[in-house]
Amino acid sequence: MRTNYKSGGISLLALSVFALTSTAATLPTTTTGASISLPTLSPVHYAQTSTLSIEYYDSAPKNDTAPVAILIHGFPYSIDTYVDVVPKLKNEGYRVIVPSLRGFGNTTFLSTTTLRSAEQAALGKDVIDLMDALKIEKAIFAGYDWGTVVVNVAAALWPDRCSGMVAANSYLIQNRETAWNVAPASSYPVKWYYYVFLTPPGYSSLASDTKGWAEVLWSKNSPNWTYTEGQLDAAALAFHNPDYVDIATNFYRNRLLYAPGDPSYAELANALDKQPVITVPSVTLDPDQAVVFPATNGSTTAKYFSGPRKHHIVNGCGENIPLERPDVFANAVLEVAQLGKGRS
Ligand SMILES: *[C@@H]1O[C@H](CO)[C@@H](O)[C@H](O)[C@H]1NC(C)=O
Ligand SMILES: *[C@@H]1O[C@H](CO)[C@@H](O)[C@H](O)[C@H]1NC(C)=O
Ligand SMILES: *[C@@H]1O[C@H](CO)[C@@H](O)[C@H](O)[C@H]1NC(C)=O
Numbered sequence: 205m206r207t208n209y210k211s212g213g214i215s216l217l218a219l220s221v222f223a224l225t226s227t228a229a230t231l232p233t234t235t236t237g238a239s240i241s242l243p244t245l246s247p248v249h250y251a252q253t254s255t256l257s258i259e260y261y262d263s264a265p266k267n268d269t270a271p272v273a274i275l276i277h278g279f280p281y282s283i284d285t286y287v288d289v290v291p292k293l294k295n296e297g298y299r300v301i302v303p304s305l306r307g308f309g310n311t312t313f314l315s316t317t318t319l320r321s322a323e324q325a326a327l328g329k330d331v332i333d334l335m336d337a338l339k340i341e342k343a344i345f346a347g348y349d350w351g352t353v354v355v356n357v358a359a360a361l362w363p364d365r366c367s368g369m370v371a372a373n374s375y376l377i378q379n380r381e382t383a384w385n386v387a388p389a390s391s392y393p394v395k396w397y398y399y400v401f402l403t404p405p406g407y408s409s410l411a412s413d414t415k416g417w418a419e420v421l422w423s424k425n426s427p428n429w430t431y432t433e434g435q436l437d438a439a440a441l442a443f444h445n446p447d448y449v450d451i452a453t454n455f456y457r458n459r460l461l462y463a464p465g466d467p468s469y470a471e472l473a474n475a476l477d478k479q480p481v482i483t484v485p486s487v488t489l490d491p492d493q494a495v496v497f498p499a500t501n502g503s504t505t506a507k508y509f510s511g512p513r514k515h516h517i518v519n520g521c522g523e524n525i526p527l528e529r530p531d532v533f534a535n536a537v538l539e540v541a542q543l544g545k546g547r548s
């Protein structure tokens with residue numbers, strides 16, 4: 205399975221600002237192509253945990269008094285999803301930390317023998333490990349898409365480390381016992397790629413064209429969003445990680461019970477099967493144009509929240525709220541901080 209990946213035309217220099225062939229996107233205006241600056245978060249730093257070297261953006265690396273917000277990206281996206289959210293939070297006095305998930309960007313495994321697991325327990329634990337490495341006691345966690353799974357897990361299992369949570373689609377912690385429940389026919393067409401990624405050709409297709417897959421999924425999951433070639437190129441840089449395809453496919457294979465979890469996370473994984481309640485102040489956002497998880501008024505997920513919670517429907521927005529509606533996302537972080545006032 206790895207053969208195709210290696211010969212799949214992955215080039216670290218495929219900084220394809222010259223790729224004029226895309227139809228879904230509009231190019232930033234330039235005639236020379238000489239030095240287009242991509243919409244990226246930089247510079248990045250590195251923190252070592254017991255399993256990973258985590259690449260992360262940090263808006264105020266030396267400030268240990270500022271309140272911290274940790275923003276988690278989704279798939280197939282990168283830390284640059286937050287390029288327009290960070291300045292807004294920074295202006296409000298936040299130290300904003302945006303890590304690349306395992307398998308993305310330059311977040312790398314320390315050992316070749318560590319299982320390339322993208323199970324929910326591992327992704328959530330990575331956030332806490334990063335906080336430990338950076339000696340950050342408490343932070344607001346915010347995310348969308350995979351990032352929602354991550355912040356749900358981290359907030360539910362480590363409430364002492366979380367001063368508030370912002371999550372698109374509210375609550376996505378999975379009980380594996382329900383993974384094979386029969387779902388309505390209409391729910392499958394929007395999730396077809398979950399099933400493609402279970403197959404060897406699906407794996408090889410992703411490996412041979414990571415950017416093409418991003419284009420397909422961005423367009424599908426945010427049907428009315430006109431993203432730019434620059435935004436796509438910025439994200440595509442994060443897909444050159446040697447573990448990207450293993451991690452991306454493992455996320456779906458694990459959730460659909462086609463790949464076992466890493467035994468070292470078994471205890472956390474079992475706790476997550478109980479779908480633990482989130483007790484910290486929470487702001488949840490349902491984009492009205494999201495297709496995988498249709499917008500709700502929040503009532504169906506109310507049982508998963510025991511602390512103060514505000515739910516909003518985001519109009520005119522697809523899955524990628526931070527890039528499509530950065531003001532809305534930043535305001536949700538500020539709102540959750542207010543909800544948490546007096547609770548410390
Ligand atoms: C740290 O952040 C706080 C809150 O934003 C700010 O008031 C302070 O000036 C910052 N300190 C430094 C050294 O930048
Ligand atoms: C990736 O991270 C390592 C540290 O873990 C660093 O030495 C290396 O320069 C980074 N590579 C890139 C392309 O940034
Ligand atoms: C996209 O926008 C059009 C026109 O504004 C609207 O009719 C359509 O319902 C939107 N699509 C989605 C998925 O919301």
Ligand SMILES: *[C@@H]1O[C@H](CO)[C@@H](O)[C@H](O)[C@H]1NC(C)=O
Nearest residue numbers: 499500501502503504505506
């Ligand atoms: C929320 O949606 C549910 C259906 O999912 C409905 O039964 C309920 O009345 C709605 N609540 C409000 C306040 O609109």
